[in-house]
Amino acid sequence: MIQSLDVISVNLWQILISLANLLILFTLVKKFLFGPVKNVMTKRQAEIDEKYTAADVAVDAAEKDKKEWEEKMQGADAKAQDILSSASENAKQRSEKIVLEAKERAESILRQAEAEAELERKKAIDGIKREIVEVSGALTEKMLEREVNTKDHRNLIDSFIEKLGDSDDTDK
């Protein structure tokens, strides 16, 4: 026959067992519930922190890259401007040089031509003079063949031509 305790019956050993029970349950709950859960929570926190720092680092790197690229782009602009301006400078210089050379050559050709023309003119003048002298000599010879001294006539005509030449040719 199974007996029952009285409603209130104090038993020292039962109290001790109950005390030990609570202590054992405390260690078990700590080991199997709080330990793992807190562990996983701290792990998750660490993961989140890690991700945040990684994201920060990535943002920093991107920011740096952006700045670098912007600087590079600006540098490239300046360089292009430089190249353009130097090229146009070069072209200008060269064109000026070419024009100058062309001018010089043209001038020299002009000078040569003038000199040649002068020479020709002189030759022509001399030729004409001679011919005039000859022609007038011959004319006068023919007109005054008999009575006039050729020598006198020649002098006369020469002086005339001399005057003529003086009037239109100052070089002489």
Place this chain on the structure above:
Amino acid sequence: MEQQNRKFKMIDVLYLLMMILPIVFLIGLKILTSPATTGISISGARIYFKLPMPIQDLVITEAQINSWFVMISIVGLCLYLTHGLKTQNILRRQHLAEWIVEKVEKLVNDNMGEYFSDFGPFIASIIGISAFSSLMTLCGLFPPTSDINVVAGWAILVFLLITYYKLKGGVLNYLKGFTEPIFVMAPLNVLGEIATPVSMAFRHYGNVISGTVISVLVVAALQGLSAMVLGWLPGFLGEIPFLQVGVPAILSVYFDVFSGCMQAYIFAMLTMLNIAGAFPQEEYEKRRQKKLLKAKI
């Protein structure tokens, strides 16, 4: 992958069995050992066997057996909740586990302060064992909390903790505390010290057993009422206590569920407040400063 999944589920089932089997076993044990006569009687826990021990015989009763199996159940629950913990894509049970841990830690931090932040598991186990012990009545089992010895064990453990934390302020300080406000008050102070665990134990025990007593009385009264009101029904119909259907269940919601959980919460609350209140913060700080100074010299 498939095999892993199956293994995971097998372990889950094992843990769930660890939770449920003790209760089923206890119900079976109760049915097997219940006496055939079902008269109305209010008595303590049933004695399974006695061990001869010094001072007093150790009697292993329903209360002991039930509390051990409740502990196994609670550990099974813990194992089930923490099975498959992950940092991402967490299972639903992990939400529950984290919720429990966070709530208890918050409760402890709010009521006890930073110094006692390691008390979380202790408070959780008090609430757990107390609530689940009281809720055993829902399965028709004897609740260990309605045995004074079980609750007294917890209260004495709390008393030891209170004394331990009081001694943190120095033995002299502890002894001086008894002579305040005047020397003559010393006996009363000692009584007051002892009264804490006694009142805690009796409060919990009394609440649970009073629920049982009232339930039994109400059931008996309903039986009598039923026989009186419905006794005119012919044959065996008159013997069926129809009024016993339903009404005790409503009482059970209050006395077993609400009161059980309430007492667990109150017991945990008193534990926290008493321990935190016993800790002499200033004295402890002073002593530590002194110790640090000594260590430096």
